[in-house]
Amino acid sequence: xxxxxxxxxxxxxxxxxxxxxxxxxxxxxxxxxxxxxxxxxxxxxxxxxxxxxxxxxxxxxxxxxxxxxxxxxxxxxxxxxxxxxxxxxxxxxxxxxxxxxxxxxxxxxxxxxxxxxxxxxxxxxxxxxxxxxxxxxxxxxxxxxxxxxxxxxxxxxxxxxxxxxxxxxxxxxxxxxxxxxxxxxxxxxxxxxxxxxxxxxxxxxxxxxxxxxxxxxxxxxxxxxxxxxxxxxxxxxxxxxxxxxxxxxxxxxxxxxxxxxxxxxxxxxxxxxxxxxxxxxxxxxxxxxxxxxxxxxxxxxxxxxxxxxxxxxxxxxxxxxxxxxxxxxxxxxxxxxxxxxxxxxxxxxxxxxxxxxxxxxxxxxxxxxxxxxxxxxxxxxxx
Numbered sequence: 001x002x003x004x005x006x007x008x009x010x011x012x013x014x015x016x017x018x019x020x021x022x023x024x025x026x027x028x029x030x031x032x033x034x035x036x037x038x039x040x041x042x043x044x045x046x047x048x049x050x051x052x053x054x055x056x057x058x059x060x061x062x063x064x065x066x067x068x069x070x071x072x073x074x075x076x077x078x079x080x081x082x083x084x085x086x087x088x089x090x091x092x093x094x095x096x097x098x099x100x101x102x103x104x105x106x107x108x109x110x111x112x113x114x115x116x117x118x119x120x121x122x123x124x125x126x127x128x129x130x131x132x133x134x135x136x137x138x139x140x141x142x143x144x145x146x147x148x149x150x151x152x153x154x155x156x157x158x159x160x161x162x163x164x165x166x167x168x169x170x171x172x173x174x175x176x177x178x179x180x181x182x183x184x185x186x187x188x189x190x191x192x193x194x195x196x197x198x199x200x201x202x203x204x205x206x207x208x209x210x211x212x213x214x215x216x217x218x219x220x221x222x223x224x225x226x227x228x229x230x231x232x233x234x235x236x237x238x239x240x241x242x243x244x245x246x247x248x249x250x251x252x253x254x255x256x257x258x259x260x261x262x263x264x265x266x267x268x269x270x271x272x273x274x275x276x277x278x279x280x281x282x283x284x285x286x287x288x289x290x291x292x293x294x295x296x297x298x299x300x301x302x303x304x305x306x307x308x309x310x311x312x313x314x315x316x317x318x319x320x321x322x323x324x325x326x327x328x329x330x331x332x333x334x335x336x337x338x339x340x341x342x343x344x345x346x347x348x349x350x351x352x353x354x355x356x357x358x359x360x361x362x363x364x365x366x367x368x369x370x371x372x373x374x375x376x377x378x379x380x381x382x383x
Contacts, residue, residue, distance in 0.1 A: 002133045008300055012222070024048055030055060030074070034363035036220070053094070057084045062126040065090055072117075078129060086112050086133070086216070092120040098129035098146065105133025105170075107181045110207070113168050122146040126325060127153050127302040136168035142211070144326055145169040152221060155326035156204050158270070160212040167208030167270065173221075176239070176275055186275055191246035195237055196280035197227045198246055203277040205209055208270035213251065214262045215364070218278055219324050225258045235281045236265045238273030248272075248281065254375040255292075255362075260324070262362045262375050292377040293363075297340040297355065306339040306363070306378060314367035322362045335365065341382045356381045 021041035027278035028046065030036050034053030042057075042065035042096045057063045065071070070089035078084055080101030089112055090103075096114065097214050105112050113134040116122070122135075125146035141160040147169055148154040154171040158164075172179065176186040176198075182205055188198040201223050205212065210231050216236055221288045224234060234254040240247045248264030263278065296303045301318040311317055319335035329343045341355040358381050366373045 003249055008047060009072050024067070034110055036249065037229040038063065041065070043070070044071045048072070049091075070115075083132070086114065089113055089210055091115045091117055093117055094120055096120070096122045096146075098122060098124040098126065100129050102130055102132040103151070105131065107133050107170055107172075110134050110168060110170070115168075116140065125153055125155070125327070128150065131170075134168050134170045136166060137164055138166050140164050143167070144328065147171045147204075149173045149208055152219070152323055154202070154204075154219075155217065155325065156276075157215040158206070158208065158212050159215070160208065160210040161267075162210055163209050163341060164208055167210070167212075169204060169205070169206045172203050172205065172275075173201070174203065176203045176277060176281070179275075180202075182275065184274065186246070188246065190244070190310045191237070192248060194281065194292045195235070195246055195248055196233070198279040199223075199227060199277045200239060201226075203275040204245075204274050206270045206273070206324065211267050211269055212268075213265050214249070214270070214276065215262060215279070215326075216276070217324075218261050218263070219360075220257070220259045224261070224278065226276060229258070231256050231258060231261050233281045234261065234263050236263050236276055237281055238265075238268065238276045241272055241274055246279070248279070249276070256377060260360070262322075262364070264364070264375065272357060292379070294381070295339070295341060295380050296381040298381075298383075304340055307337045308335075311335060311365065311367070314369035314372075316368040318366040318368070322363045322364070323356075324362075329361070341380050356380060 011259045021043050023043045027044045027050045030051040030053035032052040037056045039059050041064040049072035049373045054075040055073045056077040058079045063080050063084040066087035070091055072091040075095045077094045077097040083104045084104040085104045111138040114131050118139040130146045130148045133220040134149050135163050139373040143161045144155050144157045148171050156169050163301050197356040212274050232253050236249045237246045238249050249268050251264040270285040293307050317335055319332045321330040328345055329338055332338055343356055361378050364375045
C-alpha cells in the first residue's frame with residue numbers, strides 16, 4: 001500500500017507542474033487509510049471509484065471537478081476558500097466533510113449533484129460550507145440535504161417509506177412567482193381555499209418518487225411574520241403539477257417562534273410538486289400544545305433530562321432531536337426521558353464526555369399508539 005500511495009503522489013505532483021489540473025485518464029485509487037489532497041482542479045476521464053481513504057480539495061482559489069465520468073469517493077473533505085465547482089457529478093460512499101467553502105453546482109443541470117450513496121452522510125455543513133445547488137441521495141430513506149445558497153445553510157429533511165433510487169434537492173432564495181432557472185412560474189394567488197399567504201422569499205425544489213414526509217426549518221430570512229403572527233398556523237405548501245395550484249401538504253402543527261421554527265408535511269410524493277415553500281393556514285388547526293423545555297444536566301436533580309409527561313400516553317414512540325442547523329444529534333425508539341445533552345449520532349463531532357454545546361434544539365416525537373406527531377423546542381444549558 002505504501003508503494004501505491006507513493007506513486008499516486010508522484011502523479012499528482014507531475015500533474016500540478018505540467019498543467020492547472022490533475023487529468024486522470026487511467027485508474028486512480030485510494031486504499032484504506034490513504035489520503036490524497038487536491039490543491040488544483042480535477043478532470044476525471046478514467047476510473048476513480050474504488051476508494052476507501054480520504055480525498056480532500058484544498059486551497060483559497062476555486063476548485064473545479066469535471067470530466068466525462070463521476071468520481072466515487074469514500075471520504076471527501078472540502079476546505080476551499082472560494083468553493084469547489086462540480087461540472088460533473090460526484091458520489092460519496094461514506095462521509096462528506098464540509099469545513100469551508102461551498103460545493104457549487106449549476107442549478108440548470110440537476111444531474112450534476114453531490115450524490116450520497118447508501119449510508120453516506122454529510123458532516124459539518126453550515127452557512128460557510130454546504131451545497132450551493134443540488135445535492136442528491138441514492139439508496140437511503142432518511143436524509144438531510146445539506147443545501148443552501150451563497151449566504152445560508154437551508155436544509156431539507158426527507159423521510160421516505162422505502163429507500164430512494166434517486167432523490168435530489170436544491171434551495172432557491174427567489175420569489176416562486178418568477179423563478180430564474182426552474183421552468184414556469186408558480187402564482188402564489190393561485191391556491192387552495194385553506195391556504196392563506198404564501199412565501200415569496202424562498203422555495204425548495206425536491207425530486208423523488210417514494211412516498212415521504214418533508215421537514216423544513218425557517219429562520220429570520222424567511223420573514224414568517226409576513227405570513228402569519230401565529231407559528232402554529234405555518235404550513236408547508238407545494239405547487240401541484242396535476243392541479244396547477246398551491247395546495248397544503250398537511251402534517252403536524254409547526255412550532256417555534258416567528259424568527260425560527262420547524263414545519264413538516266404529511267405523506268407526499270415529491271415528484272407530484274414543482275416546488276415547496278412556507279405558507280399560512282387559512283383555517284384554524286387543531287393541535288395538542290406541547291411545551292418548550294429546558295434541560296440542564298448538571299446533576300442537581302432538576303431538569304437533568306428531557307421529560308415530556310405526555311409520552312406516557314404512547315409508550316410506542318420515536319424521539320428525534322436536531323440542532324439549529326437541522327443536523328440530527330439524538331434519536332431513541334420508545335423514549336423514556338433518556339436525553340441528558342449527549343448525542344447518539346456518529347455524524348455529529350462532539351466531545352462524548354462533555355456532551356452537546358449549549359443552545360436551542362428542535363425535537364420531533366412520533367406517538368405511534370395515537371398516530372400523532374409533535375414538534376417543539378428545547379434549550380440545553382450544558383455548562
